[in-house]
Amino acid sequence: MRGLLLISALLFAAGTTQAATSTPETQTLDRIVNATIARYHLPGIAVGVIENGKVVYTRTAGETVAGSGEKITPRTLFKIASNSKAMTTALLGRLVDQGKLRWDDPVTKYLPQFQMHDPWVTANMRVADLLTHSSGLPEGGGDLMLWPEPNAFTRADIIHALRYIEPGYSFRSQYQYDNLLYVVAGEVAAAAGGAPYETLMRREVFEPLGLGRCQVGSWSRDSVGNVAQPHYRHDGRNVPMHEDGATIPAITSAPAGGIRCDLADMLVWARNWLVPTPAQLQWLSWPQRATLQAPHMLIPVSTQRRQWDNTHVMAYGYGWRMADIDGAWAVWHTGTLGGMYSMLALLPDRQSGFVFMINGEAEDARTVLGEVLMKHFTAPQERRGVAWYADALDEQAKQRPASASAPDTSTRQPAGSAELAAFTGIYRDPWLGEAAVCPRGGQVRFAAKKSPRLAGTVMRLGSRYFVHWDDNGVDPAAWMDFRTTGDGPTTLRMAKLDPQGDFSSDYEDLRFERVRDCP
Template identity: 65%
Template sequence: MRGSRAVALLVATMVAGVAAAAGPRSPYDIAFDDAMARYHLPGLAVGVIEDGRVVWTRTAGETVAGSGKPVTSRTLFKIASNSKAMTTALLARLVAAGKLRWDDPVTRHLPQFRMHDDWVTRNIEVQDLLVHNSGLREGAGDLMLWPEPNAFTRADILAGLAWLVPQHSFRSRYAYDNLLYVVAGEVAAAAGGAPYEDLVRREVFEPLGLARCRVGSWRSAEVDDVAQPHMRKDGRNVVINADAAIVPAITSAAAGGIRCSLGDMLAWARNWLAPDARQLAWLSAERRRELWTAHTPMPISGRRRDWDRTHAYAYGLGWRLADVDGTWTVSHTGTLSGMYSLLMLLPDRHAGFVVLINGDGDAARTMLGEVLLKHFTAPAERATIAGYAARVAAEPVTRGQAAPDVSVREPVAVDELRTRLGIWRDPWFGEAALCEEAGRVRFRAAKSPLLSGIVMRSLGRTLVAWDDVRVDAEAWIDLPADADEGMLKLAKVDPRADFSFDFEDLAFRRVRDCD
């Protein structure tokens, strides 16, 4: 035992000596450590590029909390909506090959494609699928994609789009959309003569050497280093939506279904910041400029004006374009339940960074991304995680944004809703049962099994309390007085809930009695 203590003391002394010789921590290390500690992240991977070279990488935490399996530069993360830029790169490759044009009508490649308005159906072009100007509500139809797992197919999406009523005029304004990226993936498949997943592997992953990126169905064992998504519960990080032995193909792949490692994402970033001759042969400078050309102006928030002094903000083809402190940036984020990503490029400086998180990382991504960005655009500010967190905490809550307190609730009596029980149908979402089960009224969506819960009363209204904690946006349920004539409608209880819970686009009509 005395010998073991002596060895341990020697090792500790050596480590301390190495740390002292290394000098003070870099700004990147400080920001990384602060983000991990403040936000209790299960895992984090970050890489920085300067002058076209990867100059710093760091990983910490675990792929599964408590497993002891460390996050590394090879660990796969869901990159979520950072998949969109890979989809547009695939389409650019098909444009370069003469297999489609950006201004092709979508119906040229998908004759079955329909929007709610016939004129829009005839005139919407391939590039319109990619720039969030369709006129649909933000996140319209996303309940066909999430929460996962569900039974919606790409054919369901193509059939359902015609029933989604636009909120604005076509091409009049920006509203983020995922379904049309799924359509874009089907356009690529039709033009490229192969499934979207095969095309991405062939046209993007393989030529760029993104060897660990995965899309479609694959076996977990063949990778054996995969970050699982987590949520915070009772002060701990808990895995949600864990992968099975065979990871299934998902409907949303073109919009947000790709997984890559930190090493892959840094290689992807360098391809845009400092392409070599081989990469320019893969995609020419002309095609690259097309992807980074502004199409749809985006609203500039007060925070962005205050923090970044942004004057121009727009969406290109799968990329967000903005000036930050006088520096041009090209970026995107990715958000899925329990997974967050950020890719930020500063093309004029051949610089950028990647952030990958496998937990509740919204705030962590925002603060860490801002601190890393300021290192390039405003180093004199000496930005810190704590400083930006304090600025967020000081922001006033706008009236109408605060979530109502619905903690006091009770189940609605079955007899109170007896005349309105039955099977209800929405034309794009399908059937949902509002039926008695074990003395309670329950709502069950036929194609989205996680959307199941007890109907409760709170604040004089009825809401659905979902059974599964992964569904973190409860819904008001408004029932008609006459079940045979009126519509059943849903709406988010918390107006700040993720826009992908597009309950407001649902309009159910009763079709039959409970089974």
């Protein structure tokens, strides 16, 4: 184990030495990164590029906290968000290699309490089915039990709640991205491996690969040090949001998106897939590596991807996406988590790839930078740069119909307690639990019992109501539609104000019923 750590460290050191030399290629990459930073006013970024198995470029810029003076370095920790999924599947692959788990084992073998909405699906759900986003769960279904953090939902709560989430399509019939089943996969790993998920991740992934800075579970911010904080854009500046306290708590969502790593470790992680050493092949066998990055569920190819990348087929493996891009086979994943964005992309046949992490609002920045870095390998003759792709995204946004955009809320007014008197009360959803819609100071407040950041004031916009969240980091706002029918209970349905809002804000899956009066 110590030998593998030393090998990884030496390989990374060799790559950074090479990257330190200015060449036409590194100058080109600098221009790409600089243009992205300037176009999107990023607070901080860390970028690494691998070519023919060697790290040929690293670049960091900006600050861990805007205005702090603490510079981003290759050892700055970022939330890698859904790039955690590939680490979770690698952990499962380790357990398969060790004979403790089989991909086609039923989930109930390890978690007898596991139930989906459909009993047949429960009985036939394999470990592999947890990983391919084809379970029948609607896109982002149940994600409000994971985010916004912190909240009081446990992994046991999630496993119990799955039986109440109505399917959006039939089992194994299509791709719809979800996070909850990766949390379940983490609990399968814990049951098969005989230790908590966090313990297994450190023991079976971080330590053998020498990922000495990667963190999962609870840890000390000050002891570890050099931790990037998320930001949002407000009035033309980057504003820190939900900065870490002295102790980083363990989070329920860790198997789906709760790991933090730095650039140095992410490059070691990436090279493990591109040019594994003999020791790394002992860590995870070729058969398991091939299984993780093989196509298991087809993903529809978007018009944009066809036009930009000449893509014909796209699929999901176990914690990885994959597609043909300009005739090259690419394997990648992205990560999004409250003011932090990441991307890790591999071109296995070329032993090349890249990784970057950003600590700010950067959805378009990630798309653009990922596209231009990919073209650096797959279409180097192409002259479209950051500005071209950024302009194309801006034009797409302008062309969206009004119905596909968030309404203007500038005329909103707080809803009076008198006008909503018939609808105030304590409501309950089968999986999110209780939420209060109760008067306070002449207004009406919404507050979810187990998710304290889901709290805000009920507003009137025209003839409709919505909840405006107190916390700027909770986005988007949510429509509130109350209904009373005959002698039945009053119900509350919710939906995103912005149809383009993050699918993890799955208000549409809530089924609130009024259960009692406000206290």
